[in-house]
Amino acid sequence: EVQLVESGGGLVKPGGSLRLSCAVSGLTFRDTWMTWVRQAAGRGLEYIGRIKSEANGGTADYTAPVTGRFTISRDDSKSAIYLQMNSLKAEDSAVYYCTKDVAYTGGGALEYWGQGTLVTVSS
Amino acid sequence: EIVMTQSPGTLSASAGETATLSCRASQSVNSNLVWYQQKPGQIPRLVMYGASTRATGVPARFSGSGSGTDFALTISSLQSEDFAVYFCQQYNNWPYSFGQGTKLEIK
Numbered sequence: 001e002v003q004l005v006e007s008g009g010g011l012v013k014p015g016g017s018l019r020l021s022c023a024v025s026g027l028t029f030r031d032t033w034m035t036w037v038r039q040a041a042g043r044g045l046e047y048i049g050r051i052k053s054e055a056n057g058g059t060a061d062y063t064a065p066v067t068g069r070f071t072i073s074r075d076d077s078k079s080a081i082y083l084q085m086n087s088l089k090a091e092d093s094a095v096y097y098c099t100k101d102v103a104y105t106g107g108g109a110l111e112y113w114g115q116g117t118l119v120t121v122s123s
Numbered sequence: 124e125i126v127m128t129q130s131p132g133t134l135s136a137s138a139g140e141t142a143t144l145s146c147r148a149s150q151s152v153n154s155n156l157v158w159y160q161q162k163p164g165q166i167p168r169l170v171m172y173g174a175s176t177r178a179t180g181v182p183a184r185f186s187g188s189g190s191g192t193d194f195a196l197t198i199s200s201l202q203s204e205d206f207a208v209y210f211c212q213q214y215n216n217w218p219y220s221f222g223q224g225t226k227l228e229i230k
Contacts, residue, residue, distance in 0.1 A: 044222075044223050045159070047219050047220065061218070062218075064218065102169070105214055106214060106217075107214070107219070108155060108157065108212075109172035109214060110159070111169050113166040116166065
């Protein structure tokens, strides 16, 4: 059974930093592209970024709202991905989901989701 | 960035009826289109990908159609568990993008 478990959310002041983690089990992690998606309360879904498998370069791509502030990384030895969030703003407040796609969809069709971790940016 | 627009915002239907939800892309996404279902307090569930391929465990009453810029998710013989918010999303061009959602509610 595939499981994704996020951790690290919490309350942080504007301008602060937070690091989210996602532990993955039940699949061959090194071959997997992983994605972070967020959802503000009562709002829709928003892509944050994806990280490719090491075989595909292990690089990350980001969306405009977070480019330059957020960094996605992976540790295949721990079957985990991370989201380092800096210079946080109130509009970054959301539930953050770690997700895994259907194979060969480039992080597109998100088949597995963690339960999410809540990030609140407020003074 | 490709903008995804869903219509209607809210669709009211009765159990047993057929509901058709629409999604339009601001430019062609070929068949790289996904539908998700989300119920209150729950995580999104993948329903359809590749525009017309049902995800694992999704009942056959769900069908997807379209390619290019116009897509539809059709749910026939609506069941009580189908009433939820549905999001479309393109994965043809990075950055991938979601529609704003359609709420399917009980009439």
